[in-house]
Amino acid sequence: MTQTHPSDTPTVLLVDDEAALADSLALWLERRYHVRVAYSGREALQAFDDDVDLVFLDRNLPGLSGESVLEELHRRVDPASFGVVMLSATPGDELADLPADDVLTKPVTKRDVFDAAARLVGDAPEANLD
Template sequence: MTQATPKDAPTVLLVDDEVALADSLALWLERQYNVRVAYSGREALQAFDGDVDVVFLDRNLPGLSGESVLNELHRQAESDAFAVIMLSAMPDSELSDLPADDTLTKPVTKTQLFDAVARFVGNTPEATVD
């Protein structure tokens, strides 16, 4: 039986064109957070609003790139009360020029995912979830 996510839980937006990866990350996170998933840059911009606390954003999206989405999120945001964590197969040093709050290198572990969210929303990482 799946436990319902509390309504006041932080909201996470996952953006990745790799559907299986995005859906897997969402399954992990939805046990503790409200999760939205977007499979393209345009979907990400539609799914983003003031309720989003953390965005996991793939850098290499087809069409509208992750970098373009990142810049547009910051332009559209009413405040900077959200964090953006870039997901990339490249080393962190390749992403240092982007205005992101953090980066994770794929493949991402469950612990890395929860630790990253916890750094920005203040929740205790869910290290015991299988």
């Protein structure tokens, strides 16, 4: 069943080569947002357009890395026009240097995802996270 949202609903692009994770995040978020899913860096570049308000981007994508995808997106459009949450399996100080608005360490919780989305697109956090 496809969710219907008002036209001013933010659009979120989820990018992760772990299909189960990307699909789970999409299921969570599609209750509140327009959601697009990409399973590779190249798919992410194809799925991104001016309608995207927020990108959840896996750092360690095979082939085209999350950092490379982000660099290309920043070349295409003003970085201030969309938010970026990097997803990383490895926490560390080097993550602070990423040109992202937020970094979440996997495994992520539903609360982590909704809180990050709420901060970056100005939406209210999800009340019922069960």
